[in-house]
Amino acid sequence: MHCNCSYSDKNIFLPKETEILKVEQPTELEKHFTLKMKDGATMAFAPGQILEVSLFGYGEIPIGFASSPTRKDSFDIVVRSVGRVSKAINKLEKGQSVFVRGPLGSGFDLDKLRGHDVLIIAGGIGLCPTRSLIQYIMDRRSEFKKFTLFYGAKDPSQQLFLSDLANWRKSNDVDYYETVDKGDEKWTGNVGVITTLFKKTQISPDTRAVICGPPVMFKFVIAELDKVGIPRSNVYVDLERRMKCGVGKCGHCQINDKYVCVDGPVFSYADIEHLEEAL
């Protein structure tokens, strides 16, 4: 390697090394990693922000933080095996290194949520990036009013963060409701799409709502929130797009003239509802 390194601190594509402290496998496709910066620095980020996570020789993928910045010693990501990079990362074990660039993008504006009722609606792996916000609210519970969480998974085997779910079911700090599209012999809970959970509780129009999930979910959930009477400027969406650079250059993540990697991935719905390519 013979590089001119005078620019190395200016290279926005140069990742940093992290060490894997813990690996869990919640589902067949997902691995849950707890990471720590190799240089000992604290990863300072806002819930909703993203990282470009990479392994040399394989490539980079965009992933949202799955833990709260209030937990300073380490941070979590969940990697779903879908392609070459994610499959390679998911073979890594405790003690090995994975590389990250970030935090990138803009996350949740916590000041807009503080002092209000908060409703989080997470579908599928949409629970991973929202877990950062959920933990944050739970860690600073007194700063928020009523906290409601809706979580929908395809079937019980797809549920993530099982020990979190067990805690939330019992906790007085969160009104937790869950559903699966299709149950199994052991499932005794709600069966149906995520919008069926709106019947289970009373949501006030003065709620700040957060939606994260598969693309098909957004329109149906927004229709429900409209019925409740929550203004669209109080609805936040956490969007997924193809990302390559994460720094607003490569063009892959564009929604009309917005860049999901810098302007988002969290948007106020009022800011993007006029964009034809958004939902």
Next chain:
Amino acid sequence: MMNAYFITEKDFKNFVSAMVQSLTVIGPVAKRKKFVFAKLESAEDLRLDYDVTLLPPKKEFFPPSQDMVRFEKDKYEGCISPQEKILLGVHFYDIKAIDMTDRLFREKNEDWNYLANREAATIIGSNIQTISERAFWGTVGKDVPPKGHDGFITKINGGYVYETRGDKGEALVKFGSFAKATDAQVKEARAVNENVMGKCPEKLNRSSKEIAEKVRKAFSKEAFWEALAEDCFSCGSCNIVCPTCYCFDVQDNWNLDQVSGARTRYWDACLTEDFAKVSLGGGATENFREERAERFRHRIMRKASYLNEKLGGPACVGCGRCSAACTSDIADPVNVINKIMEA
């Protein structure tokens, strides 16, 4: 520092020769019946009478493939290593395009993989002596002046006027026998550059602002875009040849030794099918611009509307390269824009 010099036709050749001997000089050269920007081996290679080059000069700062990080076992480092070079004979529309990519790579997160190459370059423009068949630079983005270059050469009777814009351009004067240009020579050069503006074969008839608004409003005319894109092969040629397109893909590759390699960016094209496609796992995918009409529309929106606020005008400089590169001849922005404006 802005100075105007004059050099005779004969001395100009010597000037180019002197530069070629001691510097890396990139300029328009003939390649079969077309032209390309390439390293000059001698002054004779330089063809300032070119109409347009196949690829724009952006490849000198943003090459078709560029390593950004190199790795070997558990070590890795960035690899920004700019080479000083002179870009000689850049037409004004390409100067405008370079200024746009400069701004786009600088905004928000400064990308020094591009900017270092850019800063190491000296850009010397030249007047348009031959007009290409698909050009419309005379009527596009008229409020956006060419800037960011270091000097400009205009052919007038008996020689060339060389106008410098700052130190980098001034530093080249020592390579030739230049005299101070007279007012009459400067005036003649100005007239040469003004006269050519009315001579493009294709024209836009409305202001950039009117176009930006009406094109944006045409977004939801699905049938219109479908008809336009009917013969699109999703080949991405219209992106690849465009001086203001800067999308890229990033990929890791191993060297043959299988222990070292590089993270490299490659030119990408938003017209290609998978540009906005993500895998969701379990074989499921989501393509956020699945239809070719959606991708075709996205390019036109970017060229005529989306970036206007940021750039002060459209992100199209009217070089006509996309029109010439498209096998189906559907990529021409003039055709699309004029259809929208007349509707």
